[in-house]
Amino acid sequence: MCLAIPGKIVELLHEDRDTAVIDVLGVRRRIDLGLLADDPPVTGDWVLIHVGFAMSKISEVDALDQLRMLTELGEQESAMEEVQGYGLGGP
Amino acid sequence: MRFVDEFRQPELITRTADEIRRLAGPDRHYRFMEVCGGHTHAIYRFGLMDLLPPNIELVHGPGCPVCVLPMGRIDDGLSIAEDPNVIFAAFGDMMRVPGTHGSPLEYKARGMDVRIVYSPSDALKLARNNPDKHVMFFAIGFETTAPSTALTLMRAKAEGLPNFSVFCNHVTIIPAIRAILDSPDMRIDAFIGPGHVSTVIGCRPYGWIASDAGKPIAVSGFEPLDVLQSIVMLLRQLKDGKAIVENNYKRVVPWEGNRAALKAIGEVFEIRPYFEWRGLGFISQSALRLKESYAQWDAEKRFSVPGIRVTDPKAAQCGEVLKGVLKPAQCKLFAKECTPEHPIGALMVSSEGSCAAYYSYAMRKSPELVQMSSV
Numbered sequence: 225m226c227l228a229i230p231g232k233i234v235e236l237l238h239e240d241r242d243t244a245v246i247d248v249l250g251v252r253r254r255i256d257l258g259l260l261a262d263d264p265p266v267t268g269d270w271v272l273i274h275v276g277f278a279m280s281k282i283s284e285v286d287a288l289d290q291l292r293m294l295t296e297l298g299e300q301e302s303a304m305e306e307v308q309g310y311g312l313g314g315p
Numbered sequence: 316m317r318f319v320d321e322f323r324q325p326e327l328i329t330r331t332a333d334e335i336r337r338l339a340g341p342d343r344h345y346r347f348m349e350v351c352g353g354h355t356h357a358i359y360r361f362g363l364m365d366l367l368p369p370n371i372e373l374v375h376g377p378g379c380p381v382c383v384l385p386m387g388r389i390d391d392g393l394s395i396a397e398d399p400n401v402i403f404a405a406f407g408d409m410m411r412v413p414g415t416h417g418s419p420l421e422y423k424a425r426g427m428d429v430r431i432v433y434s435p436s437d438a439l440k441l442a443r444n445n446p447d448k449h450v451m452f453f454a455i456g457f458e459t460t461a462p463s464t465a466l467t468l469m470r471a472k473a474e475g476l477p478n479f480s481v482f483c484n485h486v487t488i489i490p491a492i493r494a495i496l497d498s499p500d501m502r503i504d505a506f507i508g509p510g511h512v513s514t515v516i517g518c519r520p521y522g523w524i525a526s527d528a529g530k531p532i533a534v535s536g537f538e539p540l541d542v543l544q545s546i547v548m549l550l551r552q553l554k555d556g557k558a559i560v561e562n563n564y565k566r567v568v569p570w571e572g573n574r575a576a577l578k579a580i581g582e583v584f585e586i587r588p589y590f591e592w593r594g595l596g597f598i599s600q601s602a603l604r605l606k607e608s609y610a611q612w613d614a615e616k617r618f619s620v621p622g623i624r625v626t627d628p629k630a631a632q633c634g635e636v637l638k639g640v641l642k643p644a645q646c647k648l649f650a651k652e653c654t655p656e657h658p659i660g661a662l663m664v665s666s667e668g669s670c671a672a673y674y675s676y677a678m679r680k681s682p683e684l685v686q687m688s689s690v
Binding site: 227228255256258259260261262272274275276277279280282283286289292293296297298299302305306307309310311312 | 323353356357360361406407431432433434435436437440441444456459460462463466511514515537538566567569573574575576579666675
């Protein structure tokens with residue numbers, strides 16, 4: 225649970241400014257940006273995601289490192305299961 | 316057993332491990348606690364103890380939210396799930412954690428409506444999609460997770476959603492560290508500070524650990540090099556007779572934390588006078604509950620909750636392992652009655668629990684031994 229998942233913001237939703245579509249290894253899901261209200265990310269930014277909420281902005285290099293580390297930790301599968309489950313499994 | 320050249324940046328890892336050996340003179344024993352379960356998982360997964368000299372001992376801390384939750388709270392939450400009108404929603408981590416009469420998954424098998432959600436906002440979505448049912452979200456987690464529950468509750472309130480509530484088990488890390496430092500049977504020389512909790516609370520709340528308790532602390536990332544560098548920082552501080560808070564995870568952790576997240580916590584939650592932790596007992600001001608202004612969404616107020624207190628199974632020594640008094644393999648049930656497939660205690664359920672982390676490390680290192688001991 226402590227291991228955050230890096231994702232790239234591919235779309236900011238106009239109808240709800242607190243929601244963005246992110247891409248994690250090709251899986252696209254909606255996440256909540258409400259916790260980054262003080263410094264909102266833009267399309268193309270990378271964020272660390274925890275339980276469906278963006279927790280912090282990170283650099284692309286750090287995001288790719290984090291993805292590699294999740295794989296090394298044997299956590300990639302459960303991380304992808306988590307991402308796929310966001311939004312009750314729908315995009 | 317991992318070999319150093321399997322790591323990324325092997326030369327840097329070797330150099331850091333050499334530096335650790337140089338700094339940790341053989342004349343004393345060091346006990347460093349990694350507070351966060353994510354670090355415990357990483358330490359075992361990467362076999363980092365194998366890179367440390369024998370006089371550096373890593374003690375696993377209380378930072379696994381599933382592990383520190385006493386069984387009575389699980390029983391209380393599940394008692395609400397027995398109401399046929401209730402959908403019990405929780406993270407996957409919770410699903411196999413045993414309560415007195417079974418885990419949430421076993422309750423589901425018995426016909427109760429138990430659902431896995433990956434985000435508190437999905438529990439809210441469940442409530443919107445099932446207006447004739449009541450959705451109760453069983454919330455667990457430290458300060459990393461509490462802001463997401465808080466924002467979800469703020470949205471429920473803004474919508475006036477009547478069929479949603481939260482059974483709040485959010486805990487806070489600082490009082491747990493204080494309890495560990497106050498405990499007479501624990502001697503910790505320094506702390507590897509949690510990574511993602513610190514993205515929310517920042518580094519300032521750890522100040523007293525250095526200034527009052529005189530213990531060095533380094534907030535750390537989860538990479539092998541992060542953890543080893545944090546150990547170097549702690550050893551240098553001890554060598555220089557210093558105790559300060561160092562941020563060794565600057566790429567993610569701002570010194571001041573995340574103000575929007577702290578604001579959400581402050582809007583929704585207040586501190587409980589005390590809360591029971593598995594292994595550590597009752598710790599004052601160590602957990603969060605919903606404020607009166609959110610009473611309508613507070614499962615503990617909406618439902619009659621029995622307030623069950625259960626002692627852990629006698630043979631299981633989860634408490635001692637949680638406090639770092641025993642190593643996982645020293646528990647009488649480890650790899651015998653208690654395995655990741657059939658966990659008796661919560662520390663064997665979550666991958667961040669020290670027993671599950673140690674079990675999978677030991678299986679990789681010498682499967683014959685683990686299998687023999689489980690016969």
